[in-house]
Amino acid sequence: MLKHKIVWGLAVLTIIGLGGCAKSSAENTSNNWHTIVKQAKKEGTIRSVGMPNSWANWGGTWDNIRNQYKIFHSDTDMSSAEALQKFKSEGTSKNAPDMSDIGLNVCPTAVKQNLLTKYKTKYWNQIPNWAKDKDGYWAAGYTGTIAFITDTKDVKASQAPKSWKQLAKGNYKVAIGDVGMGAQSQYALLAAAYANGGNEKNLKPGLNFFAKLKKENRISAADTTIQNLQKGELPVTVLWDFNALNYAHQINSKRYKITIPTDGTVSSGYAEVINKDAPHPYAAKLARSYILSNKGQINLAEGYARPIRKGVKLPESAKRKLLPSSDYKKVFHVKDNAAWDKVTLKLGDLWRKDVLGAK
Known part of the structure; x- marks a missing residue:
């Protein structure tokens, strides 16, 4: 599974150097939830890398987002390092990925390379400090x-x-x-x-x-x-x-x-990060928020991943898929x-x- 592989390419990514500091469209988007939903529906598309249907039940999450918001999804599976390289190499191209799911240990590299957009979501205070960036560039969705x-x-x-x-x-x-x-x-x-x-x-x-x-x-x-x-x-x-x-x-x-x-x-965990040059920034923000919502966290548990938010009440079907605390x-x-x-x-x-x- 490509998701397991994270180191290949990180050295290359570091050598390439820091990206430009110009503000992107994703960085300038509103964090108002009503605006996010409205604009995300207009975008109607979200493109991810390293978030295949079979991993942690992402398929269930993408299905729910499509059914509820009419936002259609596509993914190309790749490692965390490859995802970050993709963010950088595609730049502001319309084919650039909107978001990815990367290991926490490579998140500092992504921030240093100026590849991510800050977005904390309303669930920010329910995420433990070890699992999030203080400025909102990344936060784990599951452990x-x-x-x-x-x-x-x-x-x-x-x-x-x-x-x-x-x-x-x-x-x-x-x-x-x-x-x-x-x-x-x-x-x-x-x-x-x-x-x-x-x-x-x-x-x-x-x-x-x-x-x-x-x-x-x-x-x-x-x-x-x-x-x-x-x-x-x-x-x-x-x-x-x-x-x-x-x-x-x-x-x-x-x-x-x-x-x-x-x-x-x-x-540890994996963080759902948003590309600062995301072609569909509102859809990416909506997806990140949905992943941290009660329904999104339950979807992850149905895929055997422990939700990052402790307060989510899991149905018995999801509890049975996890080991006892x-x-x-x-x-x-x-x-x-x-x-x-x-x-x-x-x-x-x-x-x-x-x-x-x-x-």
Whole structure:
């Protein structure tokens, strides 16, 4: 899934340099809700990148927006880095994307590159501080928390790891994916670091953890895809909770055991950002607001993603798709997204040197 890959192209994007500072049409649009609705209906179109129907139930959201506001949607799936590059390369072209869904760790880059439009929506105060930019350039719509998914065809359910400590003592292969490319893989490494006393500025405990697994020949080279999971090539996989739940549901929920590591994990999210040169800025603002509304948050939960707003009352159908809140015992959040953004650019080299090179 392209959504998992965020780092490729970020270095190129940074080298290109800051964009022009001229005010765009999107930046000059009104934030009055009645005006947004009226003008969005006139635009009648919204074009996104990296927001495919199959991810976090975006399809349900786009259907609702079309049915309620007569705004028609199209998407091209791509990584967060590719989305930001698309924002920049298209400029004020009529074919430029209006919005995207990007990992929080690349949001500081998007702000520095002057690629985004500020818009807080009326739900701003209900979003935790760790999940939003103080000026309104970005805010998470949903969270992802690093989890373990165990294939009980390969590992007995009783031996499914519930903590990093238990995972370290196992005799099965562990898949984490491509740390040099994937957001999910990078947060998996970060979660291991936090659980062992590190953080986004000190990844050594996480690198040491996986280096030990490498010495024991326990790191799987298989990609963390639903196809490999179904084929039985992933005994234990470290990935976002919403992907674990979604994959298990699509294959056979009874076959898998999903656990949140009790000795520490990381929760982050994805932010629905608006291109400052959006050809349909009002439709983009309407979509961002709808995503944060009660209906929008419920749609995300129906796609196995935990809503960012805690006060939304979920129907039973959505609750059943999520793990109990009591499973999330020790959850960390990145405190310095700018620092984490810089670190992710180095993770591929660090992984190859400190983990894959371990003997």
